[in-house]
Amino acid sequence: MSFKPVILWTDALVYVLVAVIVIFAWQVRRHEHLLAPWRRVGHSASGMAALTILMFFIVIGLLDTIHLRPAIENGNGGSEAAYGVEVLSLLDLLATPLRTQVETTYSAPFATHLYARETVELPGGGQVREFPRLKFGGAHLQDPEAQLASDIATRAGAGAGLALLLWFLIATSVTALVAHRRDERFMSTLSTIWRGITPVPWRAVFVTLALILLLGGAALALCSDYHILGTDKVGQDVFYQSLKSIRTGLLIGTLTTLMMLPFALLLGVAAGYFRGWVDDLIQYLYTTLSSIPGVLLIAATVLMMQVYMETHPELFDTIAARADLRLLFLCIILGVTSWTGLCRLLRGETLKLREMEYIQAANAFGVSHWRIISRHIIPNVMHIVLITTVMDFSGLVLAEAVLSYVGVGVDPSTISFGTMINAARLEMAREPMVWWALFAAFSFMFALVLSANLFADAVQNAFDPRMKTLSALARTWRRKSIGKNA
């Protein structure tokens, strides 16, 4: 199958972000003093378990980032390939059954019949009100009532079995690798991992991995023949929507930071370093911006952007490009409203740093301002940037949902947690109640935000040991209980 790659604006920025992270990781690996705090992150059980979950979300998000336009089959065998107007991602292609198997309206998870009665024409004439069979969900079953439970069980069992096999392979190879590194026999490494006394908490990672793989394996085995999380009002598969929401959430959480970082870093460091009128000006700027309540500033800006996009429709060639640009604008606007906090922190830290002896010495040697800032100050404030970035992530994911509810979030055609909740919020009041869309949005969002919070906690604890975080608490607690046992 031929296709034409499409790079949307947010895709390009995601690639930039990935490149930045790779370069950063490479830098960190080369310098022992940069690596040390990351080691501490690696030794936190909750942090590593959270990272394992986050990795799954990131993989799904990245799969959803590679966009392309598949070729349309040309009946007359023309030489020129034509490409569809629909922009699809790799995830869309992998999940083609989920995307295309659209029912007519609501159906419950694992249902074989619609959730509402419909008038069906009988073959012999006449009509009857009944729950019609779904077009796709469980369509392969002859007698749904008798076969449904056993069919689901066998399929889920097969999927989970395969997942378990995969987990076994991963776990053994990691254990073998650790054993090789520690110069031990395989069995003794296995027993230390089992007792949970390795420096890197492999046991926590393996347990998390097993849980994810079991759930994922069962879901994968079932999702092409059932709607495992039901369908929504227009019959779209809710599981597919949840998967698509992940990219939107991740994008908002990361791109916003990427957008605001240059401003915050440059202005914050400049204010602290140069002082005088530069400081006054920058302080005035961020005090003014931060004095406008965040939601209102975002609402005002998004409203204005909406008007601009409505009155200039010629700027956007496809619906996807338009929705994508709106997402990007939302990130920029969120960045503009949230850079002030980081800027203030950086200014304070730079004020402290510039009085340090090594910077005084650099000044005395006549090192240029730019060089002092880039060589001596920025590397020494990076831990603040990192902590803020990681801490902000979960807040931004949550903010997206609220903003979409208020009506100033992502484009209505973009699938996100916010649009899912917004579409489903009246369904709880419906009789009979439709709960699965909210349940899906809730569980995916909770998993994402909780693991982001736990990971942020571990990072903060490693880079800023003064904070009394969860990981620190877990460590003292563990030490206490170990002491008690001994």
Added chain:
Amino acid sequence: MLNYIIRRILYAIPILVGVNLITFTLFFVVNTPDDMARMQLGIKRVTPEAIAKWKQEHGYDQPLMFNNAEEGLEKITRTIFFEKSVAMFAFRFGRADDGRDIAYEIRTRMLPSLAIALPVFVLGLIVYIAFALTMVFFRATYVDFWGVVLCVALMSISSLFYIIGGQFLISKLWHLVPISGYSQGLDSAKFLVLPVIIGIISAAGANTRWYRTLFLEEMGKDYVRTARAKGLPESTVLFRHVLQNALIPILTGAVVVIPLLFLGSLIVESFFGIPGLGSYTIDAINSQDFAVVRVMVFLGSLLYIVGLILTDISYTLVDPRIRLE
């Protein structure tokens, strides 16, 4: 002291001017009043006369910054900038798109907003401090650990789910209070209970965790060691000495939001149908009523600046070591 307050108030003026300039740029320069009119009247096939009429009805039919058609001082005063933006400093808010007086709406809607926001603020503060103190009292035990885990879990749930879940459980399943609505006087209590409880719970995770950190920081100080060395029981140390001292950052940190309580909460009010300023703002956003949004932005920043000044003053009141210069 008085000198300082006057200086702070004078310092607030350039910030408000800045806010005003930002909103002016956003609402009138990025998109001209013509764009707005076209948006309101529908994009396609709008006659220039219809646009002119809409602009005239809503008072946007003047030049932006400088009116050459007028004489003398009116060159500046008969402009959109002067009539729409500068007038806000005199609290002349003008009319909403539906013709109602914005200032009147704000005055009447302030009370319902306050009726929810104030109990959430006061009760919330008490509840969070109580929980944080409990966790600190049992620090480095199961209670503390699972307390923090609970806080992190609570922080990870979107506030939308608290509202939807609360409405479903308490109003729909158990029929304890009405789902939404509002009435005057004492009768309104049954409408307010649920939003207040949900308001408290949805902010519980982050605040309790933050207060716990403050308490723990205070526990590490010298006077605590001295108190313990004197032989005071742990409860006295915690509830008398530590609590009093940790209340300084907690209360002064809370002062900044007091003026903002008037604005209410956007989503809680709209879910529960409370006719406060929060739902007013949401309605304005949904109907793209820019006049109202502009006023709310101005009002929000004004109240925030008032909050900052109050914070500075409260510092000197609770901590005599701090002197305002």
